[in-house]
Amino acid sequence: xASSIENNNEKLTxxxxxxxxxxxxxxxxxxxxxxxxxxxxxxxxxxxxxLPKIDARTLALVLGYCKKHADASxxxxxxxxxxxxxxxxxxxxxxxxxxxxxxxxxxxxxxLDIAAQKIADTIKDKPHQEVREIFHVENDYTPEExxxxxxxNRWAFEGFP
Amino acid sequence: xxxxxxxxxxxxxxxxxxxxxxxxxxxxxxxxxxxxxxxVSTSVLSTRWKQLWTSITSFDIDDNLLLCPQxxxxxxxxxxxxxxxxxxxxxxxxxxxxxxxxxxSQSYDASLVNGWIADTLLRNIQELDLDLSFWMRHSTxxxxxxxxxxxxxxxxxxxxxxxNTVPTSVFLPSLRILHLDCIGFVDDDSINRFLFGCPVLEExxxxxxVGGNVSVINIVAPMLTSLFMHDCLSGERKIVLDTPALLYLxxxxxxxxxxxxxxxxxxxxxADIFFYAAGSSANFKALTxxxxxxxxxxxxxxxxxxxxxxxxxxxxxxxxLETLVFKEGLGNFGVFTQxxxxxxxxxxxxxxxxxxxxxxxxFRGEKEEWRMVDYLLQKAKVLEKVNIDYCDGGSKWTIHxxxx
Numbered sequence: 001x002a003s004s005i006e007n008n009n010e011k012l013t014x015x016x017x018x019x020x021x022x023x024x025x026x027x028x029x030x031x032x033x034x035x036x037x038x039x040x041x042x043x044x045x046x047x048x049x050x051l052p053k054i055d056a057r058t059l060a061l062v063l064g065y066c067k068k069h070a071d072a073s074x075x076x077x078x079x080x081x082x083x084x085x086x087x088x089x090x091x092x093x094x095x096x097x098x099x100x101x102x103x104x105x106x107x108x109x110x111x112l113d114i115a116a117q118k119i120a121d122t123i124k125d126k127p128h129q130e131v132r133e134i135f136h137v138e139n140d141y142t143p144e145e146x147x148x149x150x151x152x153n154r155w156a157f158e159g160f161p
Numbered sequence: 162x163x164x165x166x167x168x169x170x171x172x173x174x175x176x177x178x179x180x181x182x183x184x185x186x187x188x189x190x191x192x193x194x195x196x197x198x199x200x201v202s203t204s205v206l207s208t209r210w211k212q213l214w215t216s217i218t219s220f221d222i223d224d225n226l227l228l229c230p231q232x233x234x235x236x237x238x239x240x241x242x243x244x245x246x247x248x249x250x251x252x253x254x255x256x257x258x259x260x261x262x263x264x265x266s267q268s269y270d271a272s273l274v275n276g277w278i279a280d281t282l283l284r285n286i287q288e289l290d291l292d293l294s295f296w297m298r299h300s301t302x303x304x305x306x307x308x309x310x311x312x313x314x315x316x317x318x319x320x321x322x323x324x325n326t327v328p329t330s331v332f333l334p335s336l337r338i339l340h341l342d343c344i345g346f347v348d349d350d351s352i353n354r355f356l357f358g359c360p361v362l363e364e365x366x367x368x369x370x371v372g373g374n375v376s377v378i379n380i381v382a383p384m385l386t387s388l389f390m391h392d393c394l395s396g397e398r399k400i401v402l403d404t405p406a407l408l409y410l411x412x413x414x415x416x417x418x419x420x421x422x423x424x425x426x427x428x429x430x431x432a433d434i435f436f437y438a439a440g441s442s443a444n445f446k447a448l449t450x451x452x453x454x455x456x457x458x459x460x461x462x463x464x465x466x467x468x469x470x471x472x473x474x475x476x477x478x479x480x481x482l483e484t485l486v487f488k489e490g491l492g493n494f495g496v497f498t499q500x501x502x503x504x505x506x507x508x509x510x511x512x513x514x515x516x517x518x519x520x521x522x523x524f525r526g527e528k529e530e531w532r533m534v535d536y537l538l539q540k541a542k543v544l545e546k547v548n549i550d551y552c553d554g555g556s557k558w559t560i561h562x563x564x565x
């Protein structure tokens with residue numbers, strides 16, 4: 001039906017894992033390659049699209065990002081860049097992981113890029129024990145095994161505290 | 162009771178190892194964004210992480226970061242560990258290396274480095290970024306396959322010394338971004354052949370690309386939108402800009418006898434032009450010619466002393482100008498300039514309809530400067546904002562004015 005007609009006001013409904021429904025303009029939803037493919041493959045926009053892995057809080061964040069990027073014209077790159085850097089600022093780790101998984105699942109490249117970069121920046125320049133503590137990674141190496149790992153690529157461990 | 166359970170669940174949630182539970186492909190994407198040294202060192206976090214870094218497809222290898230933190234750069238066993246790592250990485254990633262950045266400040270066996278670069282070309286490389294040490298630049302030769310690589314999208318070459326190896330046939334059909342920094346070309350033919358072989362180029366940056374025998378550089382690029390030229394003029398060299406899609410142009414150069422010739426800049430909207438040693442009448446003409454070619458420009462930043470005659474010509478040539486910034490004040494005035502003070506009877510149309518912002522740095526407050534400011538303020542009918550930075554020896558002040 002209407003999904004084949006180009007209409008900017010067309011909307012579709014997304015449903016989060018915890019059952020909340022979000023009414024989204026089509027051009028905003030198209031920021032997600034997953035949704036784009038679903039719409040292209042004749043999935044009616046009248047249907048509710050379930051997103052069983054994404055909770056309402058995360059989905060609201062994702063859609064906020066998509067709306068900003070869908071509405072901005074290409075000449076506003078500077079504005080988008082500052083939006084992007086503000087977007088993840090002060091976000092707690094739990095929310096950041098939910099977001100990176102959602103961006104990965106919904107195939108939203110720009111969001112995936114900035115979320116992955118934020119996690120990478122958290123790892124960078126930190127001693128390994130600190131990285132373990134931040135992310136709650138349990139070191140299950142025996143001391144001998146750990147020493148062997150370090151020796152295997154010795155140059156990569158030079159200069160770490 | 163329920164709320165206690167909920168709180169307990171929340172705090173358990175908080176202490177869960179979320180990062181290790183991400184899918185491998187996602188962890189690889191995160192590790193690809195780190196300098197390779199950090200990515201590899203995550204192997205020590207836990208057994209889950211031992212092999213994760215091996216699926217990264219993007220490499221950022223800087224021997225300065227790898228070898229020098231404690232001045233152990235001369236330790237030959239570390240160097241060996243490093244070179245065998247790079248070798249191993251390239252062997253392991255047989256099908257795909259998305260990005261390969263190599264910065265060497267040490268000197269290595271040139272045939273080894275040449276081999277690495279040649280290897281990346283066999284692995285569907287999209288982005289190659291090479292910055293070689295002073296000691297290596299004359300001993301390394303770019304592999305000929307580089308000039309016909311179909312997958313390459315971004316190519317950045319720094320300090321590669323003399324490029325005396327541009328083959329007769331250059332074809333880089335996917336190359337969109339090209340940065341050349343301190344690269345010497347042997348003659349007109351080699352640089353022009355190189356640029357001509359990049360038909361879909363969108364961004365070009367050339368810095369310090371000189372070669373004594375290069376007299377004409379033809380930048381003929383139908384899809385180029387961004388161009389940065391720094392220190393590329395010398396002698397009587399001419400640089401021809403035939404770039405109909407160009408939107409942004411930055412030139413930082415000295416225009417003694419050489420010049421930029423505009424063939425096509427019809428879509429240019431922003432230009433930042435810095436000329437050192439501008440002021441002789443010869444390059445005044447060269448600048449006017451350059452600016453005449455930018456008739457659609459909306460944002461113009463000038464980093465050289467202007468003169469009244471030049472300013473008028475500029476305004477007349479730029480009917481769509483919205484923002485005009487003088488980074489180096491309004492001019493060095495002598496007696497001679499006063500003779501030229503002759504406001505045109507017809508006010509340039511950009512002043513009547515478009516010019517909204519004027520910025521002046523390094524304003525010296527001379528009489529002639531005030532005259533020019535006065536003229537601009539009176540005639541610019543849609544002006545919204547003016548910023549003037551005054552600087553005279555010890556005293557400094559700034560004027561901000563905006564129409565509300």
